[in-house]
Amino acid sequence: MTSPKIQKDIINCCAKETTKCIIEELGHDYFGILANESSDVSQKEQLALLLQYVDRKFEKVVERFSGIIHVGDTTALSLKEEFMTLLMDHSLRPSMIRGQGYDGDSNMKGEINGLKTLIMNDTPRAYYVLYFAHQLQLTLVVVAKNNDSCGWLFEILANLLNVVEVSCKRRDMIRESQAQKVAQALDLGELKSGSRLNQELGLKRLGDTRWGSHYKSLLNIIHMFPTIVEVLVHIGKHGSSEDKFKAQIVLGSLETFDFVFMAHLMLAIFGYTNDLYVALQRKEQDIVNVMELISYAKIGLQKVREQGWEALLNKITSFCVKHGIVVLTMGASYVPQGRSIRFVEQITNLQHFRLDIFLGVIDLHLQELDNRFNERNMELLTCMACLSSKDNFSSFVKDKVLKLATFYPKEFSSLDVMSLELQLDIFIDNMQSDNQFRDLNDLLNFL
Template sequence: MAVVLRFVDKDGFVRERFFGLVHVSNTSTVTLKDGIYSLLSHNNLSIQNIRGQGYDGASNMRGEWNGLQALILKDCPYAYYIHCLAHRLQLALVAVSHEIVPIHHFFTKLSSVVNIVGASCKRNEELKRAQAADIEYMISIDELESGRGLNQIGTLQRPGDTRWSSRFRSVSNLITMFSATCSVLLNIIEDGTNAFQRGDADAAYEAMTSFEFVFILHLMKEIMAITDILCQALQSKSQDILHAMHLVSSTKALIQKFRDYGWITLLNQVKSFCEVRNIDIPEMNAQYVARQGRARRQEDNFTVAEHYRVNLFYAVIDCQLQELSSRFNEHAVQLLILSSALDPRECRESFRIGDVCQLADKFYPADFTDVDKMNLKIQLEHYEYNVVQHPEFKSLSTISDLSQWLVSTRKATIFPLVYRIIVLVLTLPVSTATTERSFSAMRIVKTRLRNKMEDEFLTDSLIMYIEREIAEKLSIESIVNEFRDMKERRIPF
């Protein structure tokens, strides 16, 4: 387990330093917590001084009830957990939906269809010709509008974990080129060079032309269309926390609205899609029977419509809402929204003194006494005239820039309480990228030829490798002198 400390130095710069590597016998939350506490106590650091914690997307870290962040919050109530804003949220949402078996099968079949159709340049050309013919036919029957820039010829997108929004584009493109894709698969079934190609194409065509595949295709497209804007905003290099948090709220509301009122519209849309393409539509009021030998294990009697509404529609949406709520709970969202009141870009529009006071009163009561809270409001009123309206303040774009400027102009000593809350906000780890890079560096330092390296030596080596800018300031002579001044060692005979 790699541990990185985030803090603000004496010059107002935000620093993220690799602190150590903890070897854990298992990944239980108690073991992880004990490992962190042991490392901090070994370096004479108190856990009561933690003011933020952030982890990767692992469930044992971020679990709301039994996760590592929850256990630390019990011991230190002001160690607020903030979801890593650099984490690819849409991939996490898709991964959660994989827990529903039909959705997992759908993405497996989707990848198979895209790989078969896009396996060669010849098939891509066939796809483009088929799509052009399909567009021409749809325009002739007034199903599509014609005009400049409309109905562009495209291609299928391969879903991948390293390509942002690839799954959303993959689903959207397949809906647009559904008929053209079916035509290419039929051509492969008839004219494939070998039995393997024909068999794979036949299996892909059979899966693709099922009502369940089409239903899930449209369902995932609607859900990912709602979450895509938020996912793109969280990936922005220049993070606008206030707007991102408002997007979190609107995304939750839109998904909930889709759950409450979107079922009939989605079902009619899927039925219309299937009718145009001659795909069999099951009788919705008939009793649902599980396929592939699972019918004999089926105990409950429910209709086909109930299966699609409850087991797929509600199940997928509920897992999305639960994932968003666990990553962005109301407490964390309010903390970040109030923190944005200190952002120079927000201050130039409207300096929200009340939000800053509420931030100190509600989230950092251990760092501000009652007298400090009274003085903070007075300092903020002076701060508005002496700092916010300063000509150089207009050139600042982030809270980190503000912190450095306050120290360099010595205004941090004039407004110590304002600077204190700025430092507290800056310690919130809104990105775990440094931690992930530090852990990845272990593969470089501890290679196959050096896999017997002890934990202490590995940690020291990683510190020298990761924090090389600090190591470069150390001279060989100073290291030799320090080693010489250490206690005397036994001289070998």
């Protein structure tokens, strides 16, 4: 049992038995495929494949890991061949695929030669739905990359983390300094004590695929701003020569109106999208609820765009006054911080911060949300949501259910659709008039 060879044999046997149980549970029913590619520690490209289907009791949708494939290249054609080989090894028919879910890379979602297109060419009913959470992540990534000021902000945040989070000693300095300030505020009556209040805060490592980390980091940085400044000053005076230089540069950027403005603006934007981000991470998420959250996020951002300038500027001004940061006069000429004036047009502070940054960033964000959550798969999901039993079938719309049927022409012929139109009238009348179905919230309650 201590032999590596025997251990590998046991693991392989367990894997085969587990896979066998999964395939038996799936049987010959329809299924969806989920996949993601990434490199392992040896830099070999790996493709993980999951199967998604309804269990035998019709109680829930399950996702089962079915294998990892080593791929020599990540072209769509190569990925498809590996996909089909793995499915055939498990005696699964590609014709039974009824859904695909990947990330937003061009080799996966490309309209001409992407993996989802190649599979749909063989199985037209295998509709592709991009991961909702990943769509939101990509929206925020595009905003950061397409706006210079956003890119500058996140570069400063990355530099800050590299300075203060590089050692346990510096993390302890932040904790100790913050604890002292909390104790002083409690003594002065500025904070209340109690359960779950005044908990220890830290700085989150940033990542493009985890934009919730950006929101939490911005929250903590604004909340702990005096503490962070104090630690940076200490490093700038007593650190090594290299660390002194880095700390002084980061501190110089933090104590500017530009940084405070961008931090508060992005915090406001993340505030409206964070609930959506968290909701999209849940395993059991209701389609109707997702659609509503997307709409609420767009409405919230549009409201900030139209009515939020004065409130945001007042909050930023108060923050700057409280922490001794120079407040810029909106009518004066804009002078960029940490960047050459050669890259900036001769404009006023009001034009820069309100037009270029405030309106520009929000408009870019709204545009990306519209682009990424306005595809055909959204129509497919919206039509499916009409079958929800929640609130006495309040989401039911007959025309959308009929539209859903047209997406599957091999299951619903033109005659079937004509019959379905009459059957749906009878169905909804029965459902809404029968007290047995009045309190249904999901399919489980049918059983």
